[in-house]
Amino acid sequence: EAGVTQSPTHLIKTRGQQVTLRCSPISGHTSVYWYQQALGLGLQFLLWYDEGEERNRGNFPPRFSGRQFPNYSSELNVNALELEDSALYLCASSFIRGRGNTIYFGEGSWLTVV
């Protein structure tokens, strides 16, 4: 069974540009989560989508946005990139909301902003 897949694996952007990261959840999973893992800051929750709707949002500015498609895949968009956006962006998925459902992680997309 394929795990959570993310693309691209690495990318370099210039400050002020925009970036789109993509995530394909495990087959059958309806929830997708996005996290930012910046050096020294641990895993910071960004966004949670379930059944195509945004369910919760972390403490990030509006230039971080995303969406979930009918096939449950998801995109994370970051506008007006800043140097401090350089981080590993992790996507995760789970079967359904509720207790007892394991959340599985992808390998991440490394974003470097120069």
Added chain:
Amino acid sequence: AQRVTQPEKLLSVFKGAPVELKCNYSYSGSPELFWYVQYSRQRLQLLLRHISRESIKGFTADLNKGETSFHLKKPFAQEEDSAMYYCALKGGGSQGNLIFGKGTKLSVKP
């Protein structure tokens, strides 16, 4: 507010020694607690969760609601246990995402 605290950034022990990675949480309701592990060059993966009350790779963790703790323990550390360990909390309803602590790097020396 939901919060997970892992007080130790780095924990270094010798092979065969007991290990305890500390985790404290703050949550007003009834949370689910998890331990995730990230081995070198591998993706973050679930180690164990409190509702399963299981032992994985010799690790156990007990939820102590009175002390709001979920410490991870192993009686005899192995070199292959060296990794980054994250404690995480999942609330209910709209708080159904995971909130992570900052992680503890465990180093097991031969």
